[in-house]
Amino acid sequence: xxxxxxxxxxxxxxxxxxxxxxxxxxxxxxxxxxxxxxxxxxxxxxxxxxxxxxxxxxxxxxxxxxxxxxxxxxxxxxxxxxxxxxxxxxxxxxxxxxxxxxxxxxxxxxxxxxxxxxxxxxxxxxxxxxxxxxxxxxxxxxxxxxxxxxxxxxxxxxxxxxxxxxxxxxxxxxxxxxxxxxxxxxxxxxxxxxxxxxxxxxxxxxxxxxxxxxxxxxxxxxxxxxxxxxxxxxxxxxxxxxxxxxxxxxxxxxxx
Amino acid sequence: xxxxxxxxxxxxxxxxxxxxxxxxxxxxxxxxxxxxxxxxxxxxxxxxxxxxxxxxxxxxxxxxxxxxxxxxxxxxxxxxxxxxxxxxxxxxxxxxxxxxxxxxxxxxxxxxxxxxxxxxxxxxxxxxx
Numbered sequence: 001x002x003x004x005x006x007x008x009x010x011x012x013x014x015x016x017x018x019x020x021x022x023x024x025x026x027x028x029x030x031x032x033x034x035x036x037x038x039x040x041x042x043x044x045x046x047x048x049x050x051x052x053x054x055x056x057x058x059x060x061x062x063x064x065x066x067x068x069x070x071x072x073x074x075x076x077x078x079x080x081x082x083x084x085x086x087x088x089x090x091x092x093x094x095x096x097x098x099x100x101x102x103x104x105x106x107x108x109x110x111x112x113x114x115x116x117x118x119x120x121x122x123x124x125x126x127x128x129x130x131x132x133x134x135x136x137x138x139x140x141x142x143x144x145x146x147x148x149x150x151x152x153x154x155x156x157x158x159x160x161x162x163x164x165x166x167x168x169x170x171x172x173x174x175x176x177x178x179x180x181x182x183x184x185x186x187x188x189x190x191x192x193x194x195x196x197x198x199x200x201x202x203x204x205x206x207x208x209x210x211x212x213x214x215x216x217x218x219x220x221x222x223x224x225x226x227x228x229x230x231x232x233x234x235x236x237x238x239x240x241x242x243x244x245x246x247x248x249x250x251x252x253x254x255x256x
Numbered sequence: 257x258x259x260x261x262x263x264x265x266x267x268x269x270x271x272x273x274x275x276x277x278x279x280x281x282x283x284x285x286x287x288x289x290x291x292x293x294x295x296x297x298x299x300x301x302x303x304x305x306x307x308x309x310x311x312x313x314x315x316x317x318x319x320x321x322x323x324x325x326x327x328x329x330x331x332x333x334x335x336x337x338x339x340x341x342x343x344x345x346x347x348x349x350x351x352x353x354x355x356x357x358x359x360x361x362x363x364x365x366x367x368x369x370x371x372x373x374x375x376x377x378x379x380x381x382x383x384x385x
Contacts, residue, residue, distance in 0.1 A: 016260030072273070099261040107261055143355035162270050162277060209344065210280045225347030232348070 005031035007082055008089035009040050011052060014100055022100070024091070025049075031086055038066050038077040041092065041104070053103040061218055064154030068104055069093040074159035074216050095159040111155055114171050117197050118179030123190025141186040148181035148226050150219040157213035157223050169202040173213035173223030176204050180226040183233060192237065199234045207231075283340045289333035292326075342368030 006028045014022040027048055029040040038056055045052045056066040059078045066077045071091050082090070098106035128135070157173035158164045164172050171179075179198050183191045198204050207227045214224040271277040296318075303314040317323070346363035358366065 014262050016262070022262055096264060099263050101261060139355040140352065143352060143357065165270060166266065208280075208284075210277065211344075211347075212274065212276050214347070215276065222347060225350070228344070228348035229350070 005086075007031045007040070007086050009037075009044065010089055010091045011041070011044070011104070012091075012093040012100075013052075013103055015051070015102060026089070031082060033081070033083040033086075035082045036078050037068075037070055037075075037080040037082065037090060037092060040082060040090075041077065053105050055105050062152060064152030067095055067154040067156050067159070069096060069159065074156035076154060076156070076218050079218060095155055097159050097161070097165045098155070106155075108155070110168075111153075111158060111172070111174075114175040115153070115178060117171060118175050118182075119190060119194050119197070120175075120178045120182060122182060122185060122188045123193060124187075125189050135187040137186055144186070145181045145184035148177050148184070148221055148223075151178060151181075151221050151223075152219055154218060156216045156218065157221075160212035160216040162210055162212075163206055163208060167202060167206055170206040171198070171203045173207075173227065174221075176207070176230060177221055177223035177226035180230040180233075183230065191233070195234055195237050198230055199238065204230050204234060279340075283337060286333035286337040289330045290337060293330035293334065296330075338372070342372075 009027045009029050010024045011027065012022055013019070013025045027044045029043055032039075038059060041052065041054050042056070045054070054066070054068070056078065057063040058065070061076055061079050064076070067074060068077050069075075069092065070077060070080045071085065072093075074095060077092070092104065094100045094104045094106045098108070098111070101107050151174055153174060155174065161170075161173055163170050176198060179194050182188050183194055204227050207224070209224060209228060211224045214222045217223065267273065271281045300311070300314060300318075303310045318327075342364050345367050346358070346360035349363075349367060351358040351363055351366070
């Protein structure tokens, strides 16, 4: 009878009530080439150690819950196949640049606050009655921002960004890309209001364009590109305010 | 939030952690060589403004091996910085034709290498004709 193949997972463990420092704990997991790292962690939790704490939900790259460091790379563990690491051990840690709550779970509160800072919703000067119909948009107008609307808030980009690791107040890639997404939406009239936040020094000007946020993004959002475009938009807005202090404002409106 | 969260220590040598960070640092360092060469260029223009003798004396001073090596390093740094700059252009300045975005390789030529080579050809034509 063939011997069952196994693979070693080294999990970051930290229980605040008992641990003053984190440690790594190794687990032997059955190797199945269809399994992803998340399957292996779930197997450990179900059959070996129920105290292992991690966050996950959809298991198919949609919810953005299962982001972790896999051998030092920020990844969705539901999309990281064991076969890409076998037969070597896999080291799994919580996302870097975030406080660790417990084991593989990080504190998302600061991230959520930053998302809200950029006013991630359509802002209108006038709101039409629903009887007047939808705010129409052409495919070309949709193409301007669609890529930036695909973010699943998995926070991998925050772990890949060295600026996030060194500047606590930096708004970060996902929040800035989300702000840019609404600034590029033809139905939105809140560009000026939103840029008020994004023009702050700790916002988009903090980005040094390392570009790793774009590389690790599982949804191909390209936050680095969005931020550079937002910088150009912000520079135009700044210049307009300088030349026409009272006339500056949102440059685009939209009709129903 | 209750206490007890673990905060990883700040990493001073963060730029050594990923190859991409090292590439980023190299790109940033090339700016220093470009700035240094710009100073040499400004001094050269100033010498030309003073007169032919001053310019010849300055060019003579620049003909040492040390200066030649410095120029070669500045050239290499400038070329690398230019390549990385053009690589970033399609991300920073996307061009849309209707709902289609111009593919990055074409955008790099249209907004980067094309104008660069054209300008170089015009300058060479002006200098060599």
